[in-house]
Amino acid sequence: VTGEGPRPPRYLDALLADFARPGAPRHNHLGHWDDPDAAQPGSHRAAQDRMVEVVADLAGIGAEHVVVDVGCGFAGTLAWLARQGRARSLVGIDVDGRQLAADRALCAGLPGAPALVQGDGSQLPLGPATVDRVLAIEVLWHLPSRAGFFRDVRRVLRPGGRVAVVDLLLVADAADRAGVEPAALAAELREGFDPWPEVGATLDDVLATADAAGLRLVGHVDATEATLPTYHDHGDADERPGAAAFSSSSSVARFVSLQHEGLLRIHYLAFELAA
Ligand SMILES: C[S@@+](CC[C@H](N)C(=O)[O-])C[C@H]1O[C@@H](n2cnc3c(N)ncnc32)[C@H](O)[C@@H]1O
Numbered sequence: 001v002t003g004e005g006p007r008p009p010r011y012l013d014a015l016l017a018d019f020a021r022p023g024a025p026r027h028n029h030l031g032h033w034d035d036p037d038a039a040q041p042g043s044h045r046a047a048q049d050r051m052v053e054v055v056a057d058l059a060g061i062g063a064e065h066v067v068v069d070v071g072c073g074f075a076g077t078l079a080w081l082a083r084q085g086r087a088r089s090l091v092g093i094d095v096d097g098r099q100l101a102a103d104r105a106l107c108a109g110l111p112g113a114p115a116l117v118q119g120d121g122s123q124l125p126l127g128p129a130t131v132d133r134v135l136a137i138e139v140l141w142h143l144p145s146r147a148g149f150f151r152d153v154r155r156v157l158r159p160g161g162r163v164a165v166v167d168l169l170l171v172a173d174a175a176d177r178a179g180v181e182p183a184a185l186a187a188e189l190r191e192g193f194d195p196w197p198e199v200g201a202t203l204d205d206v207l208a209t210a211d212a213a214g215l216r217l218v219g220h221v222d223a224t225e226a227t228l229p230t231y232h233d234h235g236d237a238d239e240r241p242g243a244a245a246f247s248s249s250s251s252v253a254r255f256v257s258l259q260h261e262g263l264l265r266i267h268y269l270a271f272e273l274a275a
Contacts (some may be wrong), residue, residue, distance in 0.1 A: 006120045008096035009142055010194055014242040016098060019074045021239065026076030026106070027052070029138045029166065030227040030266065039229035044236070047229070051166070052080045055137060058219040058270040059164035061086050065132035068093060068156070070121045070149075071139030075103035075114070082110040087133075090114035093124060122148030126156045134163040141168050141196050146206055150213035150271075160275035163215065166223075167267050172202050174263040185254075192251025203267055210271050219270035224259060227266045231256050 018024060031047025032054055033039045039047070061067055065087050069077050072092030081087050092107070092114055094100055100116045107114045119125040121136060121143050134153050143149050153163045175182040186199045198205075207217060237244040246252060258264035 006095050006122075006142075006144055007195065008094075008098075011192060011246055012096060012099070014246045016102075016242070018240045018242040019099075020102060024239070026074040026079055028073045028076070030223075030230045032223055032226050033229050034226065036225050036227075036229050039232060041232075041235060044230070044234045048076065049080055051223075051227070052077050052137070054221060054223075055135060055164050055166060055268050056081065056086060058221065058268055059133050059135060059162045060270075061133050061135075064088055066130065067091070067133045067135065068124070068126065068131050070124070070134060070136040071095075071142070072103070072116070073099055075099075075106055075116075077135060077137055078103075078114040079106060079110055082107075082112055082114055085111065087112070091126070092116045093119050093121065095120055120144075122152055124152045124156050128155050129158045131156045132158055132161050134161070135165070136163070137166045138168065140165055140206075141193070141198070144195075144197055146198060146201065147209050147213070150210045150215055154213045154215060154273060157273045159273060162218065162270055162272045164219070164268065164270040167206060167269060169201060169203050169206065169265055169267060170199070170258070171263050171265060172204075174258060177263055178258060178261070188251055188254050190251075192246070192249050192255070203265070206267075206269065210269070215271035215273060217269065218272045219268070221268040222265060223268055224262060224265045228259065 025045050027048035031044050032051035033047050066089050067087040068091045070093050072078055072094050078090050078092045097118050100118055103116055117125050140146050175185040190196050
C-alpha cells in the first residue's frame with residue numbers, strides 16, 4: 001500500500017523474518033491465561049490459541065458462518081478457525097501485502113482454503129450484508145478511526161451478525177497516573193507502535209462509537225490480568241530475534257508497565273447488529 005492510505009505498523013519490519021522461520025507461531029497477539037498466576041514456561045503458544053478461542057466464543061462463531069478476520073496478520077486466527085472447523089468460509093483481510101504473501105501457502109493447505117484480500121480495515125473490500133461474523137484481534141488501535149471500522153462492519157454484516165474485537169485502551173487518566181504529559185505519553189507509545197491514531201480513546205469512547213453505528217454490546221471480557229504472563233520470559237528469544245530486539249525498546253517497556261499498573265487495559269468486546 002502506497003501514498004497517503006493506511007500503512008502497516010513499523011514494528012512488523014522487525015518481526016517479518018521471525019515469522020518466516022519454518023514452524024514459527026503464526027499469532028501476533030498477546031496470550032490469554034485463564035489462571036495467570038499459574039502460567040507455566042512454554043505455555044505461550046497455547047495461550048495465544050486460547051485468546052482466539054475466547055474471542056471466537058464471544059462472537060458466537062459457528063460452522064454455518066461466513067467469517068472475516070480483519071488485520072489477519074500471519075493468519076494464525078484463520079488457521080485456528082479452519083482447523084477447528086469453526087466456519088463455513090473464511091476471509092482474511094490485512095493492509096500488509098508482505099504478511100498476506102507469507103500466508104498464501106499456509107491458507108491453501110487449510111480446510112476450506114481461507115481467502116486473503118489486501119485492504120484497509122475501515123473500508124472493507126466486501127459487499128453489503130455478506131458476512132455473519134467479523135473478528136479484529138489487536139487491530140483497531142492501528143486503524144485511522146474506530147468509527148470508520150464500526151460503520152463499515154455494520155454495512156457488511158447480515159442482520160443478527162456479530163463483530164468481536166480485542167482492543168488495547170488507556171484509562172482516561174493514564175498519563176496523570178503515570179506521571180507524564182498526555183502528549184509525551186502518546187509520542188512514546190507511537191514511537192514503537194505507530195500507527196496508533198486514537199491513542200487517547202477510552203473504553204467508553206469505543207462503546208459509544210459502536211453504539212452510534214447501530215451495534216449493541218453483547219459480550220465483554222476485561223483480559224488485562226489474563227494477558228499479563230505474555231511478558232514472562234518464555235525462553236524462546238533465540239527463535240524470535242526481531243521480537244526480542246523490539247521488546248527491548250523504551251516504547252514497549254512503557255506499554256508493559258502501563259498494563260502492569262492497570263492503566264492500559266485489554267478488552268475483548270462483542271457487538272451484534274439487530275436481526
Ligand atoms: C498486532 S497485529 C495482529 C495480527 C493478527 N490479528 C493476530 O492476532 O495475530 C496487527 C495487524 O493489523 C494489521 N493492520 C494495521 N493497520 C491496518 C489497516 N488499516 N487495515 C487492515 N489491517 C491493518 C497489521 O498489518 C497487522 O497484521
